[in-house]
Amino acid sequence: GVGIDTGAFTGIVLGCIGRDGKKWIIGETYTEKPAGGIYTTLTEAEEMLLRILGPIFQAEKIEQVINDILFIVSIDPASQHKLEIVDRWDCALSSPNTADQKSLLMSIDRVEKWFHDGELFVVEDCTSTVDQLRKYVWKQLKAHTSAGAPVIREPSKGYDHLCDALRFLMIPLADHGIPTEPPPVVTWADAWERRTRDTLF
Numbered sequence: 001g002v003g004i005d006t007g008a009f010t011g012i013v014l015g016c017i018g019r020d021g022k023k024w025i026i027g028e029t030y031t032e033k034p035a036g037g038i039y040t041t042l043t044e045a046e047e048m049l050l051r052i053l054g055p056i057f058q059a060e061k062i063e064q065v066i067n068d069i070l071f072i073v074s075i076d077p078a079s080q081h082k083l084e085i086v087d088r089w090d091c092a093l094s095s096p097n098t099a100d101q102k103s104l105l106m107s108i109d110r111v112e113k114w115f116h117d118g119e120l121f122v123v124e125d126c127t128s129t130v131d132q133l134r135k136y137v138w139k140q141l142k143a144h145t146s147a148g149a150p151v152i153r154e155p156s157k158g159y160d161h162l163c164d165a166l167r168f169l170m171i172p173l174a175d176h177g178i179p180t181e182p183p184p185v186v187t188w189a190d191a192w193e194r195r196t197r198d199t200l201f
Helices: 038-057 062-069 082-089 101-116 127-135 161-176 188-200
Strands: 002-005 009-017 023-032 073-075 120-122
Touching (some): 009 161, 023 038, 023 127, 038 062, 038 188, 073 161, 101 120, 101 161, 120 127
Parallel strands (some): 023 120
């Protein structure tokens, strides 16, 4: 699936769940105020999706990837670019329930636990995602003046678009679980042979 967090800075991640239940982020696109706006970002995301998934699933067009391979395309519930993405990719979008503060904190805690328990991994090629995860911090909030009042945790917003995109994707993907019927198997040998043949051609 794909997770999307849009804005002046837009982060898009490609993730999956293995049959062993381990969760992976295997691709990313991160743009900072691109000249063409959301369409430039979507073009970069399409190139990333074809580069990673094309050889494995023998897909040559982005339409094949979106229609036949991606199971979930999940976007920031507050995104202003939903219509552009639906129009461009001709797909249904899901929006995770992270709009209110309680849902936000629960989703952050869940992702944090996956990392802590060795259930979520980011491939080393996703350098921007790794960098943003390392810089993800909480705001320093003063304790409430009333005795015994809880201190509300709140993440510091900013350089976190790929972290949000990761949450938007992996939570609904994990909630749905692994499909009971496995997709057709394409071995690495088949994918490599096809890539080699295409390169020679």
